[in-house]
Amino acid sequence: MTEKDHKSNLYSSISLGQLTELRKAITGLDSEDLQRLSRLIQDPELFSIEISQLLPLSIKKMFERGEVDEEQLRKFVEQVLHQSVKSDPGVMATILFPIMMPAIRKAVAEDIKRMVESLNTSLDHGFSPKRIGWRMQALFSGRKYAEILLSNAYVFKVSQVFLIHRTTGLLLNQVQETEIKDARDADLVSSMLSAIKDFVQDSFQRDAEENLDSIKVGNFNIWIEQGPYAIIAAIVEGNVPGSLRLILKEAIEAIHVNFSYELEHFQGDTEPFVLKDRFLRACLLNEKKEVKGKKPVIILILVALLLGVLSFWTYTRVETKLRFNRMLDELDATKGVAVTGTEKKDGVYSITGLYDPLVGNLNNVVKLHGFDLHDVKLNLEPMISLDYDLVLLRARRVLMPPETIDLSLKRDTLIAEGDADNEWLKRATSLVLHLPGIYFFDITKVNEEKIQQTPARQLVKKRILAIENYYFVFKINEVKLDSLQKIDFDILINEAKSVLNFRFDQDSVPVIEVFSHTSRTGHIDANKNAARLRAEKFVDLMLHAGLPIETLVPKVIFVEDEKVPFPVRSVSFKVKYVNPAAL
Amino acid sequence: MIKKKICMLGAFAVGKTSLVQRFVNSIFSGKYQTTIGVKIDQKMVSLGETDVNLLLWDIHGEDDFQKVKATYVMGASGYFIVIDGTRSETYQVGLELEKLAKNAAPQAKCVILINKSDLIRDWEITHGQIAKLISDGFKVIQTSAKDNLAVETAFTELTRMMIK
Incomplete structure (x- = not known):
């Protein structure tokens, strides 16, 4: 009997139940568990689901036990990412897109902000005449100030030059601009530069002759020129001209010629290179933009325009000043006017002094010289002038001589010549000595024989004319007679009484209209109200002086409506004859 | 003044950077090691009347993912091969790097540092292996960057060997 036959006989002699019990005793699993395990093994999908539930817990436990190193895992992840990018960069780009775009936008926004701040700082601190000139150039040419600034600044500048031993990367010598204060440790920079050069060449070199010849870092360029034993690295700012390459080549060649032994047998001693640094210094170049001989047309136009405006402004000022002086001379030469001072404030001339109201309206003089009344203010206080002409004029106004009488003045004596009635003579004699500047009244040449021929009606008309020539100017919201006005007022009342006592016929009686003059400038209703009050107050004064109330009519009139305007805030008079029934 | 370039070589995480950091003050960030594979620091060493400016090239640790660039x-005048005493596999990596360095800089002097002597009870590097290195003519120094044991000595010794 073979062994196979023996086993077959043995299995057939054991029942299924016994086999199940035996399997459970050996494995510790019942048939249900075994069937489940069998399904898991046979169905990969089911198996993977089962494993996925255990895997995170398993990794966590491995970390806890220190079986997995984070650094190792990072390397693994990096390698997987690297492979992914290498095989299809688009997949990784799609994954990173939602993260990268906001980051890029933020970075760009930050850069722009920094640039604006930097420019603002430059603008704030850049007010030298040259920079103001550039600013004007930018304003009129439409170019950006920063652009003008750059075009007028350095085209390029070599700020630092390193001489580096090619094999060791050690710094042999370096030169720099004196104003660089915080230069990093040149030895370290030199070695790091050398390492970067090696790294780039190892990583990207396709040809043995290919060398790293420039590195761009922000606004800086690092230009590298290699020789057999040493390299030159020049730190350059701005737009680097191609000719700089030739200069660097010449420098490295000269260094190799002059230091061939030292370079070939370099053992770390840099002293020979430090002592002779003229080859490196020759590389410290800079170039500024040349000032072109031809001036920009826009600048010339601008200068011409500025000169034109300046000339016009100067001419206007001088002409105005001369015109003002002429006006001032005329005012000063006017009899009855005394100018005591002038002042210019906020573009307005102010003239102070004294004037005799008999002189008339001086605003006409101002206007005649081409000035607006807003540009020249006359602050003249009233006075009585003892000038010959004005004394005589005042005498004629007050005495109102008939046409047959001629008045003249000789020193302080008023001389009357001609024919006059007794009544005028009496009145004139009583009034004349009240007139300032007249101390004597000579009537020896008055012929009283023809008095009966002088009509009383003619005398009244003259008095009416005299009344209508009077006017009184007041300050705002005030009706108060000063000492000079008081004299005129007394004469006015006398004249008014004479006129009011005379009737041309039985059908009419005289009334005096008291006009208060105001302007439409500003608030019309307020002006009108103030003028009305002024007229009423003046009427009160006349009532107190003895004139009957029914003969006085207060009225308001706007100067804009008058053919020959009286001054604003003045009171004038008009005598009218009206029907007694109308009173 | 004399300037010398020296390199720190060794497997990943043997403590090269820690040794350098014990020895110098650096101006460059450690990120360069993971970008271009090297970080450079500087240290002045005075030996008698001679000042030596050491430029230390701390080269990224070699592992399966990154090989040391020859x-x-x-141009190095000297180099350290750093071995982690607690990891036996770093011994072999160190020997391979020594060959690479010898090939790249035949004249350079070499000192082998068995680092992490503060964990000497956990060392997997055996006395036999150390004795083999010495018998092969290497200068071997046991260091601890953590406890600052023999770090200064190691740099001074390499400097002395270089300017001899």
Whole structure:
């Protein structure tokens, strides 16, 4: 009997139940568990689901036990990412897109902000005449100030030059601009530069002759020129001209010629290179933009325009000043006017002094010289002038001589010549000595024989004319007679009484209209109200002086409506004859 | 003044950077090691009347993912091979790097540092292996960057060997 036959006989002699019990005793699993395990093994999908539930817990436990190193895992992840990018960069780009775009936008926004701040700082601190000139150039040419600034600044500048031993990367010598204060440790920079050069060449070199010849870092360029034993690295700012390459080549060649032994047998001693640094210094170049001989047309136009405006402004000022002086001379030469001072404030001339109201309206003089009344203010206080002409004029106004009488003045004596009635003579004699500047009244040449021929009606008309020539100017919201006005007022009342006592016929009686003059400038209703009050107050004064109330009519009139305007805030008079029934 | 380039070589995480950091003050960030594979620091060492400016090239640790670039070692006057006493596999990596360095800089002097002597009870590097290195003519120094044991000595010794 073979062994196979023996086993077959043995299995057939054991029942299924016994086999199940035996399997459970050996494995510790019942048939249900075994069937489940069998399904898991046979169905990969089911198996993977089962494993996925255990895997995170398993990794966590491995970390806890220190079986997995984070650094190792990072390397693994990096390698997987690297492979992914290498095989299809688009997949990784799609994954990173939602993260990268906001980051890029933020970075760009930050850069722009920094640039604006930097420019603002430059603008704030850049007010030298040259920079103001550039600013004007930018304003009129439409170019950006920063652009003008750059075009007028350095085209390029070599700020630092390193001489580096090619094999060791050690710094042999370096030169720099004196104003660089915080230069990093040149030895370290030199070695790091050398390492970067090696790294780039190892990583990207396709040809043995290919060398790293420039590195761009922000606004800086690092230009590298290699020789057999040493390299030159020049730190350059701005737009680097191609000719700089030739200069660097010449420098490295000269260094190799002059230091061939030292370079070939370099053992770390840099002293020979430090002592002779003229080859490196020759590389410290800079170039500024040349000032072109031809001036920009826009600048010339601008200068011409500025000169034109300046000339016009100067001419206007001088002409105005001369015109003002002429006006001032005329005012000063006017009899009855005394100018005591002038002042210019906020573009307005102010003239102070004294004037005799008999002189008339001086605003006409101002206007005649081409000035607006807003540009020249006359602050003249009233006075009585003892000038010959004005004394005589005042005498004629007050005495109102008939046409047959001629008045003249000789020193302080008023001389009357001609024919006059007794009544005028009496009145004139009583009034004349009240007139300032007249101390004597000579009537020896008055012929009283023809008095009966002088009509009383003619005398009244003259008095009416005299009344209508009077006017009184007041300050705002005030009706108060000063000492000079008081004299005129007394004469006015006398004249008014004479006129009011005379009737041309039985059908009419005289009334005096008291006009208060105001302007439409500003608030019309307020002006009108103030003028009305002024007229009423003046009427009160006349009532107190003895004139009957029914003969006085207060009225308001706007100067804009008058053919020959009286001054604003003045009171004038008009005598009218009206029907007694109308009173 | 004399300037010398020296390199720190060794497997990943043997403590090269820690040794350098014990020895110098650096101006460059450690990120360069993971970008271009090297970080450079500087240290002045005075030996008698001679001042030596050491430029230390701390080269990224070699592992399965990153190989040491031979060009970084070229021109070096000396180099350290750093071995982690607690990891036996770093011994072999160190010997391979020594060959690479010897090839790239034949004249350079070598000192082998068995680092992490503060964990000497956990060392997997055996006395036999150390004795083999010494018998092969290497200068071997046991260091601890953590406890600052023999770090200064190691740099001074390499400097002395270089300017001899």
